[in-house]
Amino acid sequence: MAQEGADKAPYRQPLKWQDASFWDEDALHEEMERVFDICHTCRRCLSLCSAFPNLFDLVDESETMEVDSLTREDHFQVADRCYLCDMCFMAKCPYVPPHEWEVDFPHLMLRAKAIQYKKGEASRRDELLTKTDKLGQLAARPGTAPLVNWANRNRATRATMEKTLGIHRQRELPKYASRGFADWKATYQPARPEPQAGETTTGRVAVFGTCYANYQMPELGKDLVAILEANDIPVRFVDGEQCCGMPRLELGDLEGVQGAKDALVPKLAELVDEGWDILAPIPSCSLMLREEYGNVDPGDERVAKVAERVFDPFEYLMHRHKDGLLSTDFQQGLGKVAYHRPCHQHVQNIGSQTQRLLELVPDTEVAAFERCSGHDGTWGVKVEWFEKSLEIGKPLFRRIKESEADFYASDCPIAGTQIKQGMATDQKPTHPLTLMRMAYGLEAKA
Template structure:
């Protein structure tokens, strides 16, 4: 009975991709570096964002390309996270606490860089507020999770070969590693080490990669987290992202938010149904909605002050279906609010 079902399915996807390939839509949707980079060009980003809000265009796009007209799609920003963060960086003398060095490099991720750059800004603010030196990873490609889900293992390896040397060098320079998207953290903590167990640099990066709230909790345990929060957050409905749960680190996001006085966090440990592209495709959107319904129902019943999830895509999917919440807030944004930053 000890069957790793998710990885069994990934092996099946890899075999199917090897034998049959994939349709153009799926290749495009999983080519995040290329697609996001093109749509984040100045003027192009504004145009794409406007089209994605146009019902007529979305109907035509569904018929021609197979992206469901009701599926929430992210906004694109020409002023990316990498551009925004560079002027924010300041030198802080790192202080090691437990397994943390107090010196981190932020792996921006495709989504964090192009779609939700303000989340990364909040990361920098919170980490600097806690006297943690934070830099941006100097260059990066997609982590490879979308291609892994497609079964395209050759591209996963190519992306690994582009990213791992950069990240391993940072680890050699004393950096710990974090990322704003749970799927990307999981890729480096679990998926790449499973695929490339004999690559010493992959293992080096794995050992230095942390979920961001796991990192803050480790600092808190060592007495180095600033717990002076001037602003209460009230009632928070919090969906625990699947790719966060499988890291087996506990619900550290909830634990950090619980440190804020006047704050109650209700965690929903159920799948959002998004799964990267599953909630976007025409043929699976309705199934994704059905999977999300139990979480949506709980969120609507709670009538919380804030709705949050570590995964922005899951959060947007749930919020779109909810009657009680319009715009979700990332947990790090909530911490920023609590600090008054």
């Protein structure tokens, strides 16, 4: 007999964190035992991350070799290894809703993290790593950035950081820009050509810069602007921009995510009402705006309105190409590109749009890889997970290295840094937006 609902697309239940039952620790562990028993029987997700191997080892080494032998401490040990990439839910698990078992492993792990956070178990380091806006505002300054970057590469400083904060001394940390995208935006003079609407796009773009572009890699935002200008798309920026809240989500701070949503969604909704599409150059940020806000606050109608108009940059450009509105006047081939598709882009169900667009460039070959890099936000920075993060990424590092490509690239700049460190190469990653700017023959914006 066929499973009821088997012909329906998978869907997620929103987090019910406003209900008292969500915070019932006894109910949490009862649900963890139920889901872990299903996972233990299936084991389809063994190769995805370290959470599942850890779970299966705990079971196999237990007295009964069944889930009922696991302690609550064991449950939280598994949750600590989950970095919420969502790949088990999106790509592997056959028991997600509408299956009657309704397994949502990432949201269950998020519930465990939220309960731990509410109990005050987040460390000083964990709190610090989530303050991306404040850290960027302090560090991304002409007189400060060089000193911070020097300290982040000084062996003595890093040894102290490891001892006092638990940030692994060997983890390559992103550099801060002396003049970030946040500063550059203030001097930008928009051309504002007449917009050409497509079937699914308005042809007017508001760029959500993201913390990474604003403070660490301003070239991401500037290259995106250059590409949009080359396609006669009017550009503006999101006023009063702040962190999307992804680091707070990883920590289990759902009130922090709600605060980020409450600060950003009214501004974004106003832009949508004015006819602007919204682009975010970091997959984690577009995922927050499109999906996670709706999971945290499904009752806010503005969230759904905004989610419909948020796009990944390459998804947007491919929509324009489908409508015959994308310039394909490329001036430079890119040779062979080893392209890594990050998890947080994959789970947005937009397809391989970056790969497809790069393949439009003449004299360009794309070797695409979808395996996790293992860095996963702040997880791979931590002293207890650094080596495990590199272990997870080994298959990806090996395949990219063997491709002998002219460039290697990932839509996620953190994944790009992880790949560089994992391959132990001096060659830096080149972001796909930079590759597209190069293909158009455009100079980098000052």
